[in-house]
Each structure stands twice: as C-alpha cells, then as structure tokens.
Amino acid sequence: MSGTKPTRRERLEAREEVILDAARKVFRDGGYAGAKMSDIARAAAVAEGTLYLYFKNKDALLEAVIERFYDDLTDDAERGVAPIEDTFERLAFLARHHVDRCLAEWQLLELMIGLYRGGMGYDYGSHRSLNRRYVAIFDRVIREGMHRGELRDDLPPRLLRDLFYGTLEYAIRTLRMHPEETPDNDGTVAGVLSILRQGAVVPGASAQPPSEAVRLERVADRLTRVATRLETRLDDVR
Amino acid sequence: MSGTKPTRRERLEAREEVILDAARKVFRDGGYAGAKMSDIARAAAVAEGTLYLYFKNKDALLEAVIERFYDDLTDDAERGVAPIEDTFERLAFLARHHVDRCLAEWQLLELMIGLYRGGMGYDYGSHRSLNRRYVAIFDRVIREGMHRGELRDDLPPRLLRDLFYGTLEYAIRTLRMHPEETPDNDGTVAGVLSILRQGAVVPGASAQPPSEAVRLERVADRLTRVATRLETRLDDVR
DNA sequence: CATTTTAAATGAGTCAAACTCATTTTCGAG
DNA sequence: CTCGAAAATGAGTTTGACTCATTTAAAATG
Numbered sequence: 003m004s005g006t007k008p009t010r011r012e013r014l015e016a017r018e019e020v021i022l023d024a025a026r027k028v029f030r031d032g033g034y035a036g037a038k039m040s041d042i043a044r045a046a047a048v049a050e051g052t053l054y055l056y057f058k059n060k061d062a063l064l065e066a067v068i069e070r071f072y073d074d075l076t077d078d079a080e081r082g083v084a085p086i087e088d089t090f091e092r093l094a095f096l097a098r099h100h101v102d103r104c105l106a107e108w109q110l111l112e113l114m115i116g117l118y119r120g121g122m123g124y125d126y127g128s129h130r131s132l133n134r135r136y137v138a139i140f141d142r143v144i145r146e147g148m149h150r151g152e153l154r155d156d157l158p159p160r161l162l163r164d165l166f167y168g169t170l171e172y173a174i175r176t177l178r179m180h181p182e183e184t185p186d187n188d189g190t191v192a193g194v195l196s197i198l199r200q201g202a203v204v205p206g207a208s209a210q211p212p213s214e215a216v217r218l219e220r221v222a223d224r225l226t227r228v229a230t231r232l233e234t235r236l237d238d239v240r
Numbered sequence: 241m242s243g244t245k246p247t248r249r250e251r252l253e254a255r256e257e258v259i260l261d262a263a264r265k266v267f268r269d270g271g272y273a274g275a276k277m278s279d280i281a282r283a284a285a286v287a288e289g290t291l292y293l294y295f296k297n298k299d300a301l302l303e304a305v306i307e308r309f310y311d312d313l314t315d316d317a318e319r320g321v322a323p324i325e326d327t328f329e330r331l332a333f334l335a336r337h338h339v340d341r342c343l344a345e346w347q348l349l350e351l352m353i354g355l356y357r358g359g360m361g362y363d364y365g366s367h368r369s370l371n372r373r374y375v376a377i378f379d380r381v382i383r384e385g386m387h388r389g390e391l392r393d394d395l396p397p398r399l400l401r402d403l404f405y406g407t408l409e410y411a412i413r414t415l416r417m418h419p420e421e422t423p424d425n426d427g428t429v430a431g432v433l434s435i436l437r438q439g440a441v442v443p444g445a446s447a448q449p450p451s452e453a454v455r456l457e458r459v460a461d462r463l464t465r466v467a468t469r470l471e472t473r474l475d476d477v478r
Numbered sequence: 479c480a481t482t483t484t485a486a487a488t489g490a491g492t493c494a495a496a497c498t499c500a501t502t503t504t505c506g507a508g
Numbered sequence: 509c510t511c512g513a514a515a516a517t518g519a520g521t522t523t524g525a526c527t528c529a530t531t532t533a534a535a536a537t538g
Contacts, residue, residue: 487531
C-alpha cells in the first residue's frame, strides 16, 4: 500500500475525508450558526471555494457529517448485538450504546434534529434511509423476541421503537439541560428496561418469589432458546 | 375598554403582541433560516429597525415566540387536568393534549429544539423554567398517583417523565417524517398508556396477575408453538 | 520529454440578510 | 403651542455563504 502512488480517485476521496473530519469538529463545537465555512476550510487546509467542489452547500456538508456519524453508530450497534443471545441483554446493549454514543457527540445529534427545521423544502429522504437501517437492528431484536415468545406481540414494534429511542433521547436532552444533576446513565437505561420488562413482557417473566409457575415459564424460555439454536444449526446445514 | 385612549405602555404592549404574532406565523411556515427579519417586519407593519427595539436579535425573537407557545400549552394542560379525577384519565388527557398541540404546531417545536443547537453560548435558563412549569403538571399527577397507591413508587418521576414525553415526541417526529403512513395518534397515545399501565402500575392494584392455572396453559401453548416450529423446520430440511 | 488537454484548486468578488445608528416622527407634559 | 423625550424609521454597515474567472497540477498524447 505504502509506496504506491495514489490514483486520482484515491486522492479525491482522501481529501473528502479530510474535509469531513474538519467539518465534524467545527460543527461539533461551534454549532450550525457558529461553524463558518471559512473555519472549516482552514481546518481542512483547503481554500474556501474547494469546499463547494465537494459539497453543494453548508447544509449538504452538515448532512454528510451526520451521515457518517449515523453510519458509525449503526455499524457498531450491529457488531455489538451480534454475539448476544438474550433479548433483554440485547436491548440493554442497544440502550447503553445509544446513550453513550449520543452523549459523546450529542451536539451532532441536536444538529441533526435541527437540520430539519421547518419549511426550507428539505429532502428527508437520505436521513430516512439512515434511520431505517439503524432502527432495523432494534426491530430485528424485537421481532425475534416476539417470535421466541418473550415479548408481548400485541404491541406494534413501531411503538416500542418510539418508546425506546424516544425515552433515551429525551433523557439525554434533559441531562444536557440540567448539568448540575448527576448523569446516572445506568439508572436511565435500567429504568427503561425495567418498564419494558414489566410492561412489554409476557406476564410472569418478572422477578417476584419464584413460584412454580414462574419456574415453568423459565423452562419454557430455555426451551425456546434451544429451539432457536437448533433452527440456526439447521440453517447452517442447508 | 373601548373608547378609552390607550396609555403609552398599553400601546407598546399591543405592538409587541403584533410583532410576536407576525413572527410566529413567519417562523412557523418558513423555519428559522427561511424567516427573514424583513418579512416579519412587513407582516407586523413595522420598520425593520423597530424589531430590534423590542427584541435583541432574531434568536431572542424566536425564543419569545416559543415562550408564548409553551405558556399556552401549559395553561391549557393545567385547565384540562384540573377537573379529572382518575390518574390514568389524567395521563390520557395529557398525552392527547401534547400530541394534538405539538402536531398542530410541530414546526415551532422543532424550532425550539433547534434553538439550542450547540455552542453559541446560549442561555438555557429561560427554556428550563418554561419546561419546568409544564412538566410540573405531569409530576403532580404522578406523585398523586403514587400517593394513592396506583403507581409504582420505586420509579423516579423523572424517568416516567422522560418516557412519557420522550415517546410522544419521538412518535410525532417519526410521524412527520413518514407522512405516507396513517397518523393514528390514538394508537400511539393508547400504546404508551398501555405500557405505562402494565409497566408502572403496582401489581394487583388494577389487573390481577393471571392465576397459576392460566399460566400453565400459556406455557403449554408456548411449548406447542415451539414444537410446531421445530417440526416445520425438519420438514423443510427433508 | 515536450506539449496539449483536462481536472482540480484558488481566493477575490458578489450578494443577501442580520443588525446599527443618525435622523425624523409622535406624543404627552408644562 | 412648545419643547423634550421616547419611539420609529430606513439607509447604511457588516458578516458570512456562495460564485467564477484565473491559476495550478495532473494525465494523456505523440
């Protein structure tokens, strides 16, 4: 790799990266209005006009930045969920992941929401597809949970999604707004899960004194999981 | 009232109202970037410079508009909750009210979120106190519900608040983003309440936990379903 | 290797919109 | 009616996004 002269295309892509990185930083700590195109150009060591060769305008540049953020978020979520078996552990991971990442770069998140500030004839399309891919991970977990009989299947997944991400993002916003209070992300995540558990779970799966009924249900859980494993194996065989 | 010549102070306040009304309209259907100060001035039948006698700058004007929106929202919520006795009916009212109002003027809502777009050294203070007053209504309902023994009191009200408003606002955003799907506000509201009900209610206070016999039957059902799944798979393989 | 052609980069210049301020208008008190 | 202060005005300034004629670098050609 080193030693080979980069092709034209490679040079262009590298420069785009540089610009995106610079823009991300400037947007992150300046906000939309605070981020001047001239600042971004300087940070990327590029002339101002050059920015417009790579991105139509300031909005398009911000959108590209957000697209990258979203992509990273999605990839990491996907990788993180993959090895986890239990539905609730999966949800716990997704919640943690979302909160941690969004807190780390919450400015970008707010910017993203702000991008779609009314009117301005904006094209939601690209954001929609990003969101769809991210949210698909959650949906898959939910669907599988329902299929395994661990989750109530009379609730639309859409509602669960709104509840899950809505609660988390609202909590993040609340948190950023009252910085004097101690964060307690764990508390938030645990709380959401607790409500989901006792609110979206097939009745009986909760703690309590482990009655015979509950034990039976746990056995059923285990059998369900075994079945899932078998199914996976069968898929492999084929 | 009519016939009396307005005092100087009254005239000033009236003019401020006019400006605020104009600004609200222009912001609402132009968005932040789309709303030009000159448009607002024209809509208020006032010179551009005059705007700056009443509001320090564009941001301050937007903030004032939002403050009014929030105030109205709060007053109506307060009035609406007052005569209702039952905790869940109160929550249902608050949810409905929030969704309806926010959908009607969602542009303002997004603008509000957007106002606090990073950096720009903005003072969250005023928004915080607005939010506090609005949210206090919800908190009161929750606290009373806990006191009456209708709600679990091991959950922090803050979490319930994040869940309630977070879910609703996320749902609203989802809705605005996918206009092809049918709205179904009722569904959303009902869903949130259902989850709250079965997730935040003291067990036994409302729906009794199912009897052991019922649970056994459910377990049997689940096992049957598992078996069916396995059989299907095996058939596929063969 | 020299030359032509084509792509990429530049930054001075344009333009639009937020904001300022010297001037004018309005209005009430004396 | 007159004067002074408060309020309003809009032409002018400033700022920052965006354009485009020109320059520079790279690739193709012979």
